[in-house]
Amino acid sequence: METRELDRIRFTTMNFGNLQGLRYLVPLGLMMLSFASWPLMVLRMVLLLGAFALMIGAGRYYRRTFGEVEKQPQPPIVSELSYSSIYNHIGPATRLQPTIPVVPRFLLLGFLALAVFVLFQFLFWPPWVVSDSGLVWTGSTATVRTFFTQSIYFLGGALFLGIGWLRGDSPSRSYPFALGILLSGLAVLAPYSVPAAAHGRMALLLCGSSMVLAGLLDHWQIVRTMGHPAGEEE
Amino acid sequence: MDATPFEQLANLDRLIHDPARLSILTALSACQRADFLFLQRLTGLTKGNLSSHLSKLEEARYIEIEKRFVEKKTQTLVSLSDTGRRAIGSYWDDLGQLRDSASRWQAQDVVPALV
Numbered sequence: 001m002e003t004r005e006l007d008r009i010r011f012t013t014m015n016f017g018n019l020q021g022l023r024y025l026v027p028l029g030l031m032m033l034s035f036a037s038w039p040l041m042v043l044r045m046v047l048l049l050g051a052f053a054l055m056i057g058a059g060r061y062y063r064r065t066f067g068e069v070e071k072q073p074q075p076p077i078v079s080e081l082s083y084s085s086i087y088n089h090i091g092p093a094t095r096l097q098p099t100i101p102v103v104p105r106f107l108l109l110g111f112l113a114l115a116v117f118v119l120f121q122f123l124f125w126p127p128w129v130v131s132d133s134g135l136v137w138t139g140s141t142a143t144v145r146t147f148f149t150q151s152i153y154f155l156g157g158a159l160f161l162g163i164g165w166l167r168g169d170s171p172s173r174s175y176p177f178a179l180g181i182l183l184s185g186l187a188v189l190a191p192y193s194v195p196a197a198a199h200g201r202m203a204l205l206l207c208g209s210s211m212v213l214a215g216l217l218d219h220w221q222i223v224r225t226m227g228h229p230a231g232e233e234e
Numbered sequence: 235m236d237a238t239p240f241e242q243l244a245n246l247d248r249l250i251h252d253p254a255r256l257s258i259l260t261a262l263s264a265c266q267r268a269d270f271l272f273l274q275r276l277t278g279l280t281k282g283n284l285s286s287h288l289s290k291l292e293e294a295r296y297i298e299i300e301k302r303f304v305e306k307k308t309q310t311l312v313s314l315s316d317t318g319r320r321a322i323g324s325y326w327d328d329l330g331q332l333r334d335s336a337s338r339w340q341a342q343d344v345v346p347a348l349v
Contacts, residue, residue, distance in 0.1 A: 006256065006257065006260050009257055009260050009261050009264075009276060010260050010261070010263070010264045011264075012276070013260075013261040013262075013264040013265050013268065013276070014264045014265065016265075016272075065275075066271070066272060066275050067268065067269045067270070067271030067272030067273070067274070067275060068268070068269045068271075068272060068309075069265045069266075069267075069268045069269075069272055070265060070266040070267045070268070070311075071265060071266060072264070072265055072266050073266065225276065226272075226275040226276050
């Protein structure tokens, strides 16, 4: 048996809940796409209803098709003996590693992302100028819209980076990390380097599409690892 | 004198070394407990084969099995016992040592007359 296969078994078991893409990320993405399609009411309703139907139906589908797993309880903010990868050498690489619970982890990441965003914004593109009479606000409605667009990208980016962090997968092979970096990059660069992406609706469209894509990839990971049909006796 | 890689190989826990049981224990070591269907999908084993492997692991007290009723159906939940957790940890340690000693091992250590 290949160690890579065992690693995949372990990863899928540990993350079985949050890899259920049809249950979480795809509906969330469809909701964002429905907000992006606000002038088309029918499309919007279809996307919203589809998202809710998927959210409800997918849970039952995963339970009946792939079974159930109870996660290992996470101790509160203390160090724990964790297996970052049991195949670092050939055996278990047990080591002490700080563990932060899920919600504080997302909050911490969101706060860091916001801090970097504000820093970049004010350092390089401040909405004011310094004159003899002091600081003069030069912002406009367009500035506010741009800020709103950048916030959407940043929230999307922080969500994906948080998911990647939560799963503990290697950044080099993790698509949530890739999408997180892409969206965070767009948050900073879109208004100045990619004008086509610097619209609120385009931000919703790109974030929503990324979520649908990531959800489908998550689902594919489960199917790939657990694609064996429940075998019957010959 | 240290054991040769061959002796270490012979001393590996045979119960865990089987690919199907290794998959089961790897999955169980990554969660609190899992149900029968999950393990079946993960390993691709038939119900009979999986039951047989689980029985062997239960006999060795590596796993604990609990049955409950959900929606009028029996659900079998499997979890790793403390003994099982220690056994799989020890198995990986043994395998690591085996790899180290195999990389150091030379034929003349055992059969000097042939070299």
